[in-house]
Amino acid sequence: MTRRNMHLSGAVMIALALAACGEGGSPTPAAETTQTQAAEPPAPTVPALTxxxxxxxxxxxxxxxxxxxxxxxxxxxxxxxxxxxxxxxxxxxxxxxxxxxxxxxxxxxxxxxxxxxxxxxxxxxxxxxxxxxxxxxxxxxxxxxxxxxxxxxxxxxxxxxxxx
Ligand code: HEC
Missing domain, CATH: 1.10.760.10 (Cytochrome c-like domain)
Known part of the structure; x- marks a missing residue:
């Protein structure tokens, strides 16, 4: 639960950072977007429990x-x-x-x-x-x-x- 929240807030931070980039007028380089995706953790191998x-x-x-x-x-x-x-x-x-x-x-x-x-x-x-x-x-x-x-x-x- 907590980790999921952390992931969420991580995603919000990235969104904010991207938005800030956009405001500055500099386009977000495609390479940066790809890197962000590659850094995602691998899919879980077993279903998470509650x-x-x-x-x-x-x-x-x-x-x-x-x-x-x-x-x-x-x-x-x-x-x-x-x-x-x-x-x-x-x-x-x-x-x-x-x-x-x-x-x-x-x-x-x-x-x-x-x-x-x-x-x-x-x-x-x-x-x-x-x-x-x-x-x-x-x-x-x-x-x-x-x-x-x-x-x-x-x-x-x-x-x-x-x-x-
Ligand atoms: C000072 C370092 C240290 C701390 C602190 C520590 N561990 Fe360990 N743990 C080890 C080492 C080293 C091994 C391998 C032991 C061996 O080979 O005899 C191990 C092995 C294990 C294993 C077995 C893993 C396996 O692959 O079979 C588990 C489970 C484990 N620890 C859980 C915990 C938990 C839970 C805590 C905290 C409450 C904890 N350990 C605290 C160093 C630590």
Whole structure:
């Protein structure tokens, strides 16, 4: 929802910039228009979900709060496929792909050899509560999230945002 708003306001900004150009009398070069279109994000590969599509208890989450909690992860993880890895792997589509499978990312043996096939929300919940205890030897150096509501909210946020 919020991202969509951001896209919208981005589009408004571009429209304003173009309008300003027009007023100045200088014609908008065709090349510039093409570049703007090429910078559009690629079409989503899976349909985006909304809060009410999520399984309980995530359908009762506060997505704005989840977004705020994700600030703890953002330095290490991007959710936008085209942005690739940071300190940690790109998380786009993380619930649909096999665990430890982001292309080109060097996972720790602990995660690479972890037998779980996919990241289910309940597994992520346990990991985020106490990363060190849940997956010893992982290279994700993160202290964890104590508050259960914060974990629910950030996972709900991810269930939606990683599918855009
Ligand atoms: C200091 C950097 C850092 C922070 C902060 C961090 N991560 Fe990670 N994350 C990593 C690294 C590195 C890995 C790979 C771990 C490994 O290979 O053992 C990882 C792996 C993951 C994976 C598994 C991805 C896969 O492809 O299997 C998920 C899911 C994840 N992180 C979610 C989160 C969330 C959610 C947060 C915030 C609440 C977070 N991480 C915070 C660095 C970080």
């Amino acid at each position: 809060l009410s599509d999520l399984p309980a208890p995530y359908n009762e989450a506060d997505l704005e709060r989840g977004k705020a909690v994700f600030a703890k992860c953002r330095n290490c993880h991007s959710l936008v496929a085209a942005e690739g890895a940071r300190v940690g792997p790109n998380l786009h589509g993380v619930f649909e792909r096999p665990t430890a499978s982001a292309e080109g990312f060097r996972y720790s043996p602990a995660l690479a050899e972890w037998p779980e096939e996919t990241w289910r929300p309940d597994l992520l919940e346990q990991w985020l509560e106490k990363p060190k205890d849940f997956l010893p030897g992982s290279s994700m150096f993160f202290n964890g999230i104590d508050d259960a509501d914060d974990r629910r909210d950030v996972i709900a946020f991810l269930l939606i945002e990683t599918r855009r």
